[in-house]
Amino acid sequence: MSAITTTAKVRAVTGNQAVALAMKQIDPDVVAAYPITPQTDVVQTFSQYVADGAVRAEFVTAESEHSAMSACIGSAAAGARTMTATSSAGFALMWEVLFVAASMRLPLVMTTVNRALSGPINIHCDHSDSMGGRDTGWLQIYNEDAQEAYDATVMSFPIAEHAAVRLPLMNMYDGFIISGAIGPLVPLSDGQVQAFVGEAPPYKHLLQPNDPITVGPFDGLHGWYFEHKIAQNRAMEAALPVIQETYDRFAELTGRRYHHLMTYGMEDAEVALVVIGSAAGTARSVMKQLREEGIKAGIVKIRTFRPFPTEELARVLSGVKAVGIMDRADSYGAQGGPLYLEVLAALYQRDVQAKTVNFVYGLGGRDLFPQNIEDAFRTLEAAAGGADLPYYRIYLNMKGE
Amino acid sequence: MKWDISDIKNWGPDRHEPGALIPEAGNAKYYKTGGWRTERPLRDDETCTQCLFCYFFCPDASVIAEGQKVVDFDYDHCKGCGICAVECPVDAITMHPESEFRGKSE
Numbered sequence: 001m002s003a004i005t006t007t008a009k010v011r012a013v014t015g016n017q018a019v020a021l022a023m024k025q026i027d028p029d030v031v032a033a034y035p036i037t038p039q040t041d042v043v044q045t046f047s048q049y050v051a052d053g054a055v056r057a058e059f060v061t062a063e064s065e066h067s068a069m070s071a072c073i074g075s076a077a078a079g080a081r082t083m084t085a086t087s088s089a090g091f092a093l094m095w096e097v098l099f100v101a102a103s104m105r106l107p108l109v110m111t112t113v114n115r116a117l118s119g120p121i122n123i124h125c126d127h128s129d130s131m132g133g134r135d136t137g138w139l140q141i142y143n144e145d146a147q148e149a150y151d152a153t154v155m156s157f158p159i160a161e162h163a164a165v166r167l168p169l170m171n172m173y174d175g176f177i178i179s180g181a182i183g184p185l186v187p188l189s190d191g192q193v194q195a196f197v198g199e200a201p202p203y204k205h206l207l208q209p210n211d212p213i214t215v216g217p218f219d220g221l222h223g224w225y226f227e228h229k230i231a232q233n234r235a236m237e238a239a240l241p242v243i244q245e246t247y248d249r250f251a252e253l254t255g256r257r258y259h260h261l262m263t264y265g266m267e268d269a270e271v272a273l274v275v276i277g278s279a280a281g282t283a284r285s286v287m288k289q290l291r292e293e294g295i296k297a298g299i300v301k302i303r304t305f306r307p308f309p310t311e312e313l314a315r316v317l318s319g320v321k322a323v324g325i326m327d328r329a330d331s332y333g334a335q336g337g338p339l340y341l342e343v344l345a346a347l348y349q350r351d352v353q354a355k356t357v358n359f360v361y362g363l364g365g366r367d368l369f370p371q372n373i374e375d376a377f378r379t380l381e382a383a384a385g386g387a388d389l390p391y392y393r394i395y396l397n398m399k400g401e
Numbered sequence: 402m403k404w405d406i407s408d409i410k411n412w413g414p415d416r417h418e419p420g421a422l423i424p425e426a427g428n429a430k431y432y433k434t435g436g437w438r439t440e441r442p443l444r445d446d447e448t449c450t451q452c453l454f455c456y457f458f459c460p461d462a463s464v465i466a467e468g469q470k471v472v473d474f475d476y477d478h479c480k481g482c483g484i485c486a487v488e489c490p491v492d493a494i495t496m497h498p499e500s501e502f503r504g505k506s507e
Contacts, residue, residue, distance in 0.1 A: 103420065103421070104420040104421070104422070105419040105420035106420070166419050166420070203419075204418070204422060204424065211424075212425060212426035212427075213422050213423060213424055213425065213426060214422065214423035214425065214426055214427075214428060215420070215422045215423075216421075216422075217421060217422075217423055219421060224409075224412065224417060224421070227412065227413060227414040227417055228414070228417060228420075228421045230414040231414040231415065231417060231419065234414060234415070235419075
């Protein structure tokens with residue numbers, strides 16, 4: 001994050017307020033949503049903007065998240081710029097229709113405030129919800145703090161609506177840790193947001209009576225389902241440069257520069273942690289302390305998870321002796337959490353010879369203390385010196401052992 | 402059909418419309434579903450009072466009416482559900498197994 005300049009107007013807001021402000025400034029045509037902790041005050045705040053006449057947007061109060069996403073799909077198919085937000089069980093209830101939104105190539109934008117899935121019932125942060133949805137065909141951007149979440153929201157439509165992409169996009173940030181905690185935000189002016197987002201490139205939709213179309217048709221055994229799925233994946237590939245171009249255009253406007261991967265100390269790192277979300281802040285501060293001790297520690301924060309920046313990651317991690325991959329979601333019965341598997345595949349394919357281990361942390365909102373990060377780095381440091389790493393996950397801050 | 406799909410069997414992923422949309426409307430008529438039928442409705446013109454109940458009840462728009470008179474069934478799309486026969490107040494419509502018509506033209 002770039003330093004906040006003395007002339008910039010800094011506001012103290014929660015992550016949710018930051019995103020609601022971005023939604024107000026974008027002023028989409030339609031927001032259809034259902035409230036769920038910890039996302040609630042995104043749509044609650046936005047609905048207040050609607051009630052106050054501060055936005056033009058049509059606000060649809062749906063009776064469930066399945067309905068909310070279905071309304072969003074109908075809205076986008078009719079050519080309306082459409083947004084929503086959810087968390088956890090709400091995300092899970094959208095499951096079926098998330099695939100429909102992506103396969104219909106509708107440029108929806110959704111905020112997913114990360115929260116654990118039941119059970120036991122738990123309202124706190126982990127990444128089980130959106131990580132479970134990583135193969136729905138949506139673009140996925142993970143954000144560290146309120147500023148990143150705000151900026152990512154502003155950047156969303158130019159990516160999702162890009163003619164080469166035309167895919168729905170979800171922005172994530174950590175429930176409570178970011179959604180409810182107050183942090184600094186340097187917002188853009190309404191005019192800057194409107195100019196940056198701009199007009200959507202034209203696409204065929206249902207409210208063009210002189211050019212009627214059929215959407216969501218049946219495609220049977222002898223049809224082209226297979227080809228349409230390949231086309232979706234090609235759009236994902238096309239999105240990677242489009243996302244970076246959008247990040248770059250945003251940097252010209254704000255000075256805040258984003259990449260698929262944000263790296264810290266990776267120029268000469270011998271041990272590195274790969275992280276997603278708010279844990280990056282804790283990890284970075286521990287990394288700096290360890291560097292003062294002479295440990296060549298580095299951090300790779302993944303922002304763009306879908307599409308996965310494989311080449312870039314392999315390049316960044318080449319030359320590192322030991323890599324710890326930090327998952328805030330587990331994949332039961334798998335060899336590790338979702339991020340671990342993704343990173344391992346990238347390293348193996350590109351023949352990057354680093355020792356690797358999976359650190360699973362923070363499930364159901366379990367704290368991640370600086371000491372846990374330090375322990376992780378010490379484990380990697382020992383591995384870099386020749387010690388073996390376990391094939392199985394190492395759980396950080398687990399009770400009883 | 403305005404949309405030229407004469408070569409669609411050879412289309413690769415990039416040739417299709419994004420999102421599998423079809424760039425025209427009302428094209429279900431090109432998909433002939435009459436082959437799903439196991440029972441065929443037949444109408445006796447002598448008994449029929451032209452009340453048009455069958456026309457309105459048909460869930461598939463497969464009863465053909467011209468000048469407010471029922472003239473035929475659209476066997477390319479009729480799935481043989483039999484609602485017309487049930488709703489007919491004078492039993493002018495009867496259902497017959499398709500096997501009776503095997504090899505005969507409609």
